[in-house]
Amino acid sequence: MERDVTLQISGRSAAEIAASVRTLIERGELAPGEPLPPVRSLAETLGVNRNTAVAAYRQLTLAGMVVTRGRGGTHVADPSPVAQEGFAADSVLRDVATGNPDPDLIPDPSRALAKVAGRPVLYGEPVVDPGLERWAASWMRPDLAPTDVRLTITSGAADAVERLLAQALVRDDAVALEDPCFLTSIHTVRVGGYRAVPVPVDDEGMTVEGLRSALEQGVRAVVCTPRAQNPTGASLTERRARDLRAVLRAHPYVLVIEDDHFSMLSRRPFHSLIGPEHRRFALVRSVSKFLGPDMCLAVTASDPETADRLAMRLSPGTTWVSHLLQRLVLALVTDPEVVDGIETAGAHYADRNHAFAERLTALGVPTDAGDGLNLWVALPVPARDVSEQLMRRGWLARAGDAFALDEATDAPAARRLRLTVHDLAGHDADRLAADIAAAVRAAGGRLVAAGVG
Structure with a gap:
């Protein structure tokens, strides 16, 4: 050929x-x-x-x-689209692959909307609402070691990552991505024409040897999820973050982007791989997981040069984030009742995921619940075989190979299911767990006896 x-x-x-x-x-x-x-x-x-x-x-x-x-x-180049998060259109199956937050736990903005009306904002004014900037500074700066940090507001985390990569890279530049990886990050890198270099993820997050290898291959940017990594649920431990910072110390001009998407909902402490001397960095936190996906706003804290380049792509009057939206976010995140509700939501996601992991483990499918909205379930057989069996039982699940950068059929992700089960309880949760165990058996897999493995 x-x-x-x-x-x-x-x-x-x-x-x-x-x-x-x-x-x-x-x-x-x-x-x-x-x-x-x-x-x-x-x-x-x-x-x-x-x-x-x-x-x-x-x-x-x-x-x-x-x-x-x-x-x-x-x-x-392959122009085929990357799988995306969200509900499956026109499916009669019960969708447990959405990656969505629980709509009942998203705060009602009706009361806050009445507070945000005020003087209209005109062309040429600052792109960041002063009140939101003050609140965001207290939210972001304590978690970054570098002291010279500036804030930018974008239309969500995906928008921030896309603009950050675009201001620093050209087509075919190499970008280190976690493997398995968040679907939107895969899509962003593919559309931008960048070359993804996979960095394996384990229970403590991005691996040290994986990052070292990526840097040796000449990556110009690193995209990392410090907590609630999607799809695995892994979070950087203090030790792992320290070791990653040590590796990055010799590469201070590689752009490091931390996407702390779960932020206020996370049950894990935040540990950053951005060291005090790193020169090109950005910490991104969106509000979509706790205020809703339609609340398209994210805060980016970055070094001054990156902030200046990012600001050039957010010119006043054209691509800035609406001040009405900025004021609405500020009204919500400073409302004690809303903040209490966010804390309750974070506990709910953790409790439901842990309970479902225990159900699966008891049925012979050992599962550990990480942090985040989803469960990353290890299987003894290919996940696609299990997902096909689940479809026959009325469930729509997502096989882990959709998140894999390693395209090998025997890659670890190919034997994983990513499930969104926090809206299941009681009979529904019991039925899905039993159906997963039955699907594993039907696909030729062996279940693990209780107390073994």
Whole structure:
């Protein structure tokens, strides 16, 4: 196949070679994911300098037509969409894969809305509401070791991460992502044309050797979830955060983005991998998990240069976050009743997840509940086989390979289910747990006897 592709490509200059490859892609003669010839063999076949072939591939990479995978070579870009969070449309199955917070635990904004009306905000005014900025400073700065920190408001955490990467990177730059990874982060990196470098996650969060390897591969940014990692529920321990900071000490200009998405709901202490001397960093906290996904607002605390670059992408009057929304968020997070409700919600998610993990363990599917909205359930058989069995029993679950950067069929995530079960109790929770155990058996898996494993 490689020889056939090489023979189809023509041209003497980099522009001609790139145009030839692009034509083959547009005609469907090169399929998404298909490998392109190595630079050396392409140059030899076309009788051009190796640098000419390199330049052609670089043009295609910048155009988003191809992606490079280091030693894995250059491949036609795959435009297929990444799976997203949320309800499955038009499904008659009970959806336990949503990743959504409980709508009954999201505060009613009606009373707060009456407080936010006031003087209209005009073009050219500061993009951050002064009251929200004062509250956000007390929320963010104590958790960052660097002292020179500035605040920015964006339309949610995904918006913040996308803008942070865009102001620091160009297409084909390498980004370290947790593996398994939050679906939105995978989507953001793919759409931006960056190259994802997987960093394994264990029970203490991002691994030290994984981060070290990613830095050796030349990543220019690291995206990490310090608490309630999605999908695993892992949180950085104090020891792990310290060891990660030690690795990053030799790379102070690599942009480190911490997405503390669960923040006020988390049952775990916050430990940062951003050291006091790190020069490029951003801590992002959104309000979507405790005030609702439609409350599109996040606070970013970053170094001054990153803040300045981020601000350039949030020009007043065009892409700023509505001051009405900023005032509404401030009214809610400073309301003692709402704050108490957020604490109650955090305890609810933890209690429900722990209770369901105990149900599964008692039925022979040993499960530990991490932090966050979801459970990451280990299985003795491929998760897709179990999810198919669950569909026959009326449940829609999500197999772990959707979150994996490692595409190998035997990757650890391929034997995991991510479940959102905090809205199940009593009979419903018992039935799902029993159906999971039955699905494991039907897929050829063995259950673990109580007290074993």
